[in-house]
Amino acid sequence: MCTVVRTVRRMARKGGGQRGISTAEWRRMRRPDCSNQPPPIQSQPPPPPTRVSRARRDPPIAKPPTAIPPPPFTPRPMAPLASDSVEFVPMSSSTSSAASADTPSSPTSLVSSSSQLSRVSSELSSSSISSVPTLNGSSSAGAGGSVVNGGLNGSVLAKRHIAASLKPKQPKMFQAVRFVSFVFYFTTAVLTINFTQLIGWPLRLISKDWSHAWVDYTKQSFGLVVTTMTQWWSPTPVHVVGDHSVAGLIVRTEDGRIETKFGEKAVLIANHQIYSDWLYMWWIAYTGHVHGNIYIILKESLKNIPFVGWGMQYFRFIFLSRRWEKDETRLHNAVTQINEDVDWPAWVLIFPEGTNITQSGIDKSHKYAQKFGYREPQHLLLPRARGLYYVLKHMNVPYLYDCTVAYEGVPRGGFGQDFFTLPSIYFEGRPPKSVNMHWRRFARAAIPLEDESEFESWLQKRWLEKDALLDSYYTNGHFDGEVLVDTEVKLKSVREILQVYAFPATVALAANVAWRVWQLLR
Template sequence: MALPRQQPPLWALPVAQRPSRLWAALPFTAAFILLFDIGILTTFTALVLLLPLAYWRPTRLAYRCVGKKAFGGLLVLVVQLFSPTELVLTAGEGIDHDKWVEKDAEGTVSKVLLPAKGIWISNHTTLADWLYLWSFTYLSSHSPSLYIALKSSLRRIPIIGWSIKMLGFVFLERNWARDAKPFARQLRQIGEETNRGGIDEKLALLLFPEGTIVTENTRAASKRFAVKTNTSQRSPIYASDYYTLPSILLSHVPPPELHLHVRAFPLAAIPLGDLSRLRRGALDNEGSAEEKAAFERWLRERWTEKEQLLARYRAEGSFVPARASKPKTARYGNAEEDDDDDDDGRRPGEHVWPIRLRHPFVWEALAAFCFFLPFLAVFFLWQHRALALEAAKHAAAWVGLSGGAVAGTAKAAKSCGCGNMAGQAAATAAHKLAGEL
């Protein structure tokens, strides 16, 4: 008697070959759309209500942090509720393997410790990359300080595009002739705002150097580029065939786990040339041809190492070897780690984080919706719009009267004829205050 053939799990099938889950997943899909849209609207409404803070330098950084923190928490929440999965975290050079992960009493990762400021560079395999990378920034406490370089067309998406523009994200035309000056200007503003936050202020600028995800349609262009630059081609495995935003969030078929390998390179180890030229007003100086060539070689070497790590993962299912010693750290220490496999069968150096909010769950869930305060504020203003208009009229009348009174004080001070310094100072202050009003 033949045994029934075991069907592979849905996540192992390309999206195009999966059976339709429209009706089976409809309740979860409707709940996701409702919850996510409410979260988007509360964050957007908060950004609109607080918009004046974005135009005042001392408060601009805090303004953007509020919106990013809320949206980052929302992403973690919807993944936790509708497409639960876990990140398997490993580390390479530049990371202190004994100290970079903190765990709770249950042995689950609760926090990762990374350098406060950095440019985060990632490969780009699917349009869902940003979803899990932003979730990871929640774990490293970089979510409120995240900036992502995006193609400029995204800024025109209603509400979402407007929101990411208000949050200060970087937009690129992907044409260096048009991008060079705006990109430099945006980076200078990000740097200035971060520096105003102090030396401990976090910053994570996320870049995808590959630009376009790898698909069957882009394979030919990738091959031509590899031949032209004499570099190795990328893997013919297209992650976008298996994981898309609709398949993850609407069909609720997430990957069973995601492996994220972190490496850190201190600024001094990167051939960036003479950085003394890059003072304010000189960001358009891209360095000499030799300096640019040196940096390009360095980046390609890192990309070659990335491909080698991916080859190991495809062959062994992990970025780290089973029993080999871990890579030496370049900056944060060289302490040895126990080579024994973990109790759950994980390799040494693999740490698991089920993507979820920290406790207390309810408090953080409410924070992801800005505690619904924007909706309450809009509702209050609408219910009391007549009172608000009346208060505005009284405020305008008070300003007019105060301005007249101050102007009169200034005139009297000028005509007193005493000529003392106190009178002149009072007249000057009165004129300034009248001008401000």
């Protein structure tokens, strides 16, 4: 329309509109040209209703504190130990120099800052389990966090991924089959042993020797059960190493098993890594043919476990409450009874640390070391000497055998219970890749038993030597020694497992025969 108006005005100025409109002008008239008009007014949406903001409704949220990076690892100096009457053979210098050349000088080079720890944790959480490398030796600490006070202070997620990468998990269906079969076997075996114990309980009223033999028979049966559990549901290679003191006492048989010749009377000590330590030590007793004559010193709470704890009480295991006024009486009664049974073998197993190594245990051990001025080991808890001192002083044994246990797959500074638990070992099919043992023997006559403080000092030195052995293992991946036997946990014959069910089967058969005879006589 604006073009038409301009055309009409132009024609009016030329003469009142006498001339017609040309074609070009007509085309221009039809072409829209509104450049001079103001832009159209766009409709605006209605303003939103006024409301009180969340900042006015809710109180301000405090910002989380900034994460403080963990302090760097500073290893405690290992001063040379004072020599005493018992000889200790350290690692050879050639091996030590080769190991030091291949490993970093300090674990702080693995994780130098909290940002690196966050990056590692994010990579582990975003990647699949199969992409996480298997960690062992000194380089393992970097995947879980920095090493502080001997503990692995990394994220829980990183620890779980590392544990999952140690050995691939079995399919869910396979785990279910393992679980059902294990529970069926273990439950039937334990109930059978409990039934056998109940039937033989009146023997103590008839003869002490008969009762002792019956107790050892049931204890032997349970030793076969735990050995079968490991052989069938948790097959694991075992590397047994010893120094010159056990030369000739650990031998390998033709079928690949080992036999230990520690004698009929002995006291065994070991460091406590995971909950299955006592199972492997019971297997060691099986290799020495004394799995029916072992006495394990345990904490008191374990005797209340249904069926299993009741059976352990019948086995005459020694339960301690960590109160010396009670424990002294229990140790006195147990040791006196063992000494009276002169003709019966007896192995006493004790874990001087009292519990498996954890961060809370390290904290308690640190307080104990500060209280009495002891040097702290890097890979162990400080031992408690009183119970072991009482056993060695009052029990007639010629030797003390010391075992240092390490499990392949637990990184330096890590806790075994974070990687290997009883469900993961027997249900999920993730046992340790190998069990490593280092054995030493000490003559009882060479141990200072005249004074408890002297014995405690002697034990602390032995524990620092064990710590040096573990440090060598984490560096080299194996123990060094003069005796080396590679084997696995297994029975001499599968027929041995029938011993567990022999007596109940005999009772059932006799009852069936008696019932049929009674029916015929009627």
